[in-house]
Amino acid sequence: MAKVSMTVNGKAASGDVEGRTLLSSFLREQLGLTGTHVGCDTSQCGACVVHVDGKAVKACTMLAQEAEGAEVATIEGQANADGSLNTIQQAFQDHHGLQCGFCTPGMVMSAAALLKDNPKPTEAEIRDYLEGNLCRCTGYHNIVKAIMAASGQDVSSIAAE
């Protein structure tokens, strides 16, 4: 076992982990941050996307010890300080960007990473960026619409109303 320390959602966090402990396991099982979902465990579904030093990564495909000293952001840290939903989360609610909600933490974290780099993405850019986030309920349409809305853009032009 080795000690690992990082900053998670702005707070210091540490624990003892094995070499093989995944970041997703550390977050969920040791820190109790179960908002980071493990959908496929094969690096395909993106439900486990978190930010490590500001970059979106799949927490199930990174060893916990690789995040030593890093700034980690998870879905639990996304809401506003008063507990209300942030802009992206609120847009998902307003535009019905989820049904079962399992993929949503990863979708929101990917959306946040996209909007940080590209504040006004086109519909095509959003769909392209979500290539590694699978949703089996919505058909993606309302997720794309929510992200467009969260970026402050008009969503009336999105096809297939």
Added chain:
Amino acid sequence: MYEFEFEKPSTVTEAVAALADEDAQALGGGQTLIPTLKQRLAMPSKLVSLSGIAQLKELSGNGGMLTIGGAVTHAEVAAAAAVSYPALADLASHIGDPAVRNRGTIGGSLANNDPAACYPAAALGSGATIVTNAREITADDYFRGLFETALEEGEIITAVRFPVPEKANYQKFLQPASRFALVGVFAAKYAAGVRVAVTGASEEGVFRWHEAEAALDASFAPDALDGLSVDAGGMIGDLHGSKEYRAHLVGVMTKRAVAAAG
């Protein structure tokens, strides 16, 4: 995953020393290795992370040569090479998905040499030089078949040097489930001649299509390839595409790459 030790050295020398242990293995971004470990298809005693070595994160360009450290991620190449080597940046920006590109590294991809990976096509198609802790290996000598390379046990890719071509393009026909190349073709025109490297297609991994190179040397235009084809015999045939289908795609994707290179 089976248990393993984890070590994160800060210099190449320390990493080489750590890799001398029996069954120790280097860890790049882990985007292939970690899924492999989860399936218990590998059982290293120790993983030596290369992500903490500053030297491997360097990226520099001068005099028509782009040098990329072994631990530079796909996303970093996509951003940094956009002006100096657009075809390479474009290739890097379409590997996997955004989260994979934030972790996966060029050294990891080349060391793994997946027969359907994109970077082997860029390295071979550019006549790149693979720089390790011990020596320099030309791309023509480096790729040795499926998941096989010239790397010795414990040898680390420290950098990859790409000569920047006059023009180049990479065309990938996506295998839609894996997002690897069903067939990918990298075509590059240098003063010394044209290079065409094909990934995803052959049972021997990435290869140069010499016949196409000769035709494109005479005329760098899609119709120079009319009538040329690769032998379906050595192609991969699986449920995603037959040998004949892949052989056909090699021709189609090469033409598209030449057309897009302009």
